[in-house]
Amino acid sequence: MSFNVNLVRKEFPVLDQKINKNDLVYFDNAATTQKPKSVINRINDYYSFENSNIHRGAHYLSQKATEAYEAARVKTQKFLNAKHSHEIVFTRGTTDAINLVASSFSKKYLKKNDEVIISSMEHHSNIVPWQIACEDTGAKLMVVPMNNNGELIIEEYQKIISEKTKIVAITHVSNSLGTINPVKEIIRIAHKNDIPVLIDGAQSAPHLKIDVQDIDCDFFCMSAHKMYGPMGTGVLYGKEEWLEKIPPYQGGGEMIKEVSFDKTTYNELPYKFEAGTPNVAGVLGFEAAINFIDQTGIENIANHENMLLDYAIKELKNFSNIKFIGLAKDRASLVSFVFDNIHPYDVGTILDKLGIALRTGHHCAQPVMDFFNIPGTVRASFSVYNTIDEIDVFINALHKTREMLA
Amino acid sequence: MSIKEKEQEIISEFEMFEDWLDKYNYIIELGKSVPEINPEYKEKQYLIKGCQSQVWLHAKMENGKVFFTADSDALITKGIVSLLIRVLSGQKPDDIINAELDFIEKIGLKEHLSPTRSNGLVNMIKQIKLYALAFKSKQ
């Protein structure tokens, strides 16, 4: 299918506005992407014509809403190429999904002196839940180090992994460095030792074709809002075997089969992990977002974003005193950098005035900033609707910013 | 000059700027020209950490008035810090505690005091008032 960025842009109403009299240039896509009309309309339609609680009423609207919700689950299953639709659990987002696994898995499988492996480039959302689990159980958190290019050192990982290791939790793509980690290899090594692996897919699912059976992860987490869908919705994929084995996370309606004051029997998958009324509108909006990705073509999206990334890096290299943070060979569509003697906060403030929306700071990955000994970076992250022209505007704005701050 | 008078003085200065560019150029200049804080105060105990930028703040009491010096690692933060110091340093503890500091909003820099910016400024103002309170109770 042919790809035309100008047509794509028309689908995103938010892009058509001025900030401080400048056309908005939105380069904060790693934080959250904008939403196409199809997603906005889907949510609007749901509340306008279909709203009803699911799995509960026998009436017409309830049944329709339930069917739509379950169809979205099947759509998500196909999107990830999961084996079963009951391996798809809807959550509030990646953070919620990781907390679910960290909490439920640790209740049953973590004890004193066991070890959990994460990496040195994790988002706080894939650090803190494991720290809590370790504190609760007396297990130890082990960290796979990276090199100066921002690539994980696999030999070190192989040294850390042992019979004490109970689970490995690693990000697929780093949100602060852009590094794409070799998750297939990481998983293969863990599986040789019969250790399950959770992949934080918050930054990979928007950019790469994900096949959970091919990479063979045991858990995969993602957020709808980073892939053109609404906020407050996310996915935990878990292999059937693991979702069966770990205990429920939260208690409430929907997740139970029978309740008496003596004993409660839990519902089957995936409902066991979906306590309470779910975010139905969010899930349907997410389904529309998957349709948008499918119709645009994930390869087209990836090619376009890679083209933008290459162009941005080429242009940024012309600046003197620029230092790129993260130079991995395999990169997804973001670039992080600092200037000698210019604070990222100052850069971000002036760029904002010039209509450029991007992120400065530590990107919820403070250990990464500590590793590079910097207070933060300037991060530009690209999406399917961004253009070469916007990068030119951004580069000009950066020149101006540097002049002002010099 | 009272706190209110100093605030008014700054508001008048900022009225001369035609656009945000002039304004920020001025703030950046201020940031560059703030007298350096005594290096011995650029220590952890004087540090106010923000997620984005950080501020160092030192206070002392002389003749019933509180004097502040401060610094920041980011220029724009430092420029705004210098405005706050200009208004609040050399004032009586009670006046500092009661200062509303609405000049920040009037000169169009309120966004820098939003907690989400997390640049250390909000906590700096809190800390300034805490110092004033502490000096007051010692009086």
Ligand SMILES: Cc1ncc(COP(=O)(O)O)c(C=O)c1O
């Ligand atoms: C790598 C990574 N993991 C986890 C998260 C958390 O996602 P959410 O806030 O949607 O739960 C993010 C979001 O910034 C991320 O980039």
